[in-house]
Amino acid sequence: MDILIRPAEPTDYAPLGDITADAYLNDGLLAFGGEKDWYLAELKDVAKRAETAEVLVATADDHLLGGVTFVPSGSPMAELARPGEAEIRMLAVSHAARGRGVGQALVQACVERATAAGKSLVLCTQPTMRTAHRLYERLGFTRAPERDWHPVPEAPDFTLLTYELTL
Numbered sequence: 497m498d499i500l501i502r503p504a505e506p507t508d509y510a511p512l513g514d515i516t517a518d519a520y521l522n523d524g525l526l527a528f529g530g531e532k533d534w535y536l537a538e539l540k541d542v543a544k545r546a547e548t549a550e551v552l553v554a555t556a557d558d559h560l561l562g563g564v565t566f567v568p569s570g571s572p573m574a575e576l577a578r579p580g581e582a583e584i585r586m587l588a589v590s591h592a593a594r595g596r597g598v599g600q601a602l603v604q605a606c607v608e609r610a611t612a613a614g615k616s617l618v619l620c621t622q623p624t625m626r627t628a629h630r631l632y633e634r635l636g637f638t639r640a641p642e643r644d645w646h647p648v649p650e651a652p653d654f655t656l657l658t659y660e661l662t663l
């Protein structure tokens with residue numbers, strides 16, 4: 497399978513939103529109520545994130561397989577990135593396309609963009625996202641536990657783990 501990574505076009509926004517929301521929903525990654533979780537709407541809203549960050553998609557034979565958001569520091573989409581860093585968010589691959597290197601190709605494309613911009617990379621991830629953790633570690637990301645954080649003040653036990661890649 498030849499995987500192509502390219503910037504998302506407006507026609508990709510709705511299907512990529514569905515792939516991203518389905519990945520989180522079906523993998524049990526929405527911590528606050530599944531289909532009622534407020535974050536589901538954020539995951540679906542690709543048009544919103546494309547306004548202030550770079551959304552990339554993976555395709556094969558013009559078939560959409562997944563996507564990721566490459567966020568410069570200073571963007572409203574940035575949760576962690578400091579000056580000199582870019583951030584990776586909302587990585588997701590459709591269930592049918594998993595286990596073939598699509599996720600790795602999307603993250604690798606972010607590494608290449610960060611390298612070209614002279615930035616390091618940072619991302620945060622849920623403790624249960626173990627497939628993603630292995631992928632990040634294969635590409636050289638390391639844990640930065642001092643940057644772990646709790647995004648929901650009402651749920652202090654909900655922790656996001658931080659990974660960094662110094663470039």
Ligand SMILES: CC(C)(COP(=O)(O)OP(=O)(O)OC[C@H]1O[C@@H](n2cnc3c(N)ncnc32)[C@H](O)[C@@H]1OP(=O)(O)O)[C@@H](O)C(=O)NCCC(=O)NCCS
Nearest residue numbers: 519587588589594595596597598599600621625627628630
């Ligand atoms: C994390 C996620 C994006 C990975 O997508 P993916 O396309 O399956 O990722 P890859 O194919 O690059 O890697 C997955 C596995 O397939 C293996 N693989 C990659 N190419 C392969 C190939 N050609 N043949 C066999 N196995 C292969 C990898 O070694 C990896 O194995 P591991 O799980 O034992 O470490 C996907 O599981 C997902 O959408 N998860 C839900 C959302 C999520 O957790 N996002 C992370 C946010 S921080």
